Amino acid sequence: MEPGGHRPAEKRGGGRRRCVILSVAAGLLLVTVAVVLGLTLRQKADKLRPTFMARCKGFKGYDCEKIWEEFTQAYVGQDPCKVPMEAYDPLVAAAPLKSSCNRIMLWSKTKEMVHDFTKKKDCFITLEDTVLGFVLDGLTWCGKEGSSETFTTSCPGWTECENNPVRSFWKRASAAFADVACGDVTAMLNGSITTPFDPKGIFGSIEVKRLNSTRVSSLNIVLVTQKNAVANCRNTSLKDLQKVLDVGITYNCTEVAESQILECSSNPEIPCGACW
Ligand code: N1C
Numbered sequence: 328m329e330p331g332g333h334r335p336a337e338k339r340g341g342g343r344r345r346c347v348i349l350s351v352a353a354g355l356l357l358v359t360v361a362v363v364l365g366l367t368l369r370q371k372a373d374k375l376r377p378t379f380m381a382r383c384k385g386f387k388g389y390d391c392e393k394i395w396e397e398f399t400q401a402y403v404g405q406d407p408c409k410v411p412m413e414a415y416d417p418l419v420a421a422a423p424l425k426s427s428c429n430r431i432m433l434w435s436k437t438k439e440m441v442h443d444f445t446k447k448k449d450c451f452i453t454l455e456d457t458v459l460g461f462v463l464d465g466l467t468w469c470g471k472e473g474s475s476e477t478f479t480t481s482c483p484g485w486t487e488c489e490n491n492p493v494r495s496f497w498k499r500a501s502a503a504f505a506d507v508a509c510g511d512v513t514a515m516l517n518g519s520i521t522t523p524f525d526p527k528g529i530f531g532s533i534e535v536k537r538l539n540s541t542r543v544s545s546l547n548i549v550l551v552t553q554k555n556a557v558a559n560c561r562n563t564s565l566k567d568l569q570k571v572l573d574v575g576i577t578y579n580c581t582e583v584a585e586s587q588i589l590e591c592s593s594n595p596e597i598p599c600g601a602c603w
Pocket of ligand 1: 432433434435436437438453454455460464465493497501504527528529530531534
């Protein structure tokens with residue numbers, strides 16, 4: 328037998344084997360990358376529930392599992408541009424708001440200022456102090472047609488479509504909040520913008536319109552001003568506000584410097600209601 332007779336065939340065989348091993352390794356690598364990627368993405372998508380539950384647990388007397396179920400039924404499996412505010416009716420029914428007199432604080436374009444104030448002084452309640460507002464504050468969520476998952480990224484924003492799950496939630500929750508308002512209602516608006524009253528915002532399009540004169544006696548606007556304030560209580564947008572307000576509700580407006588609000592909220596000696 329020729330000593331090197333089989334060599335070329337062996338060589339060819341070795342090359343093929345190496346080729347197979349390399350393909351298997353590349354395949355395994357691909358599968359591993361896909362699994363890891365899938366798991367991280369899934370973890371991201373499932374992050375909403377733990378946050379929701381952890382925040383909900385702090386509220387006594389609410390069935391958080393039930394609230395979560397009613398919450399997800401509003402948008403899971405739906406086109407994220409076709410979720411109307413009514414989709415959250417069962418959620419609002421599962422976590423009813425308590426009626427509150429003289430303590431309701433509404434706002435528009437003053438979110439941080441308002442919450443900084445309400446955190447320090449215990450005189451007002453914002454929607455974020457209620458279970459629904461608290462658990463969902465600052466979060467993003469949506470579903471997808473034909474999927475049973477909750478997504479927290481790549482959800483449509485307000486510029487893409489009005490009926491997105493986040494905006495519709497805030498509209499529905501705000502409506503419920505305005506419905507339980509009673510007595511004197513306060514609203515902080517931003518005096519550093521040319522139109523402090525935005526008729527298209529949730530405060531303007533939902534809350535103001537739902538204040539009912541049989542329950543609410545006055546709406547007191549606190550117009551928060553800074554050094555070079557661009558708006559005052561005579562601002563035309565505030566005339567529009569009065570036009571949509573239920574007749575029978577007394578309208579008041581006070582310009583208050585932001586520095587005064589900050590000073591007042593950081594001084595525990597000053598009683599509630601004496602800040603403006
Ligand atoms: O559209 P806006 O304000 O006029 O709505 C504010 C108004 C408040 O009085 C609240 O009761 O509506 C209620 N509300 C919230 O409580 C809330 N928390 C967080 C409305 N929106 C809320 N968010 C988010 O802020 C929400 O995602 C939406 O995008 C903004 C609206 O803020 P805005 O334009 O300043």
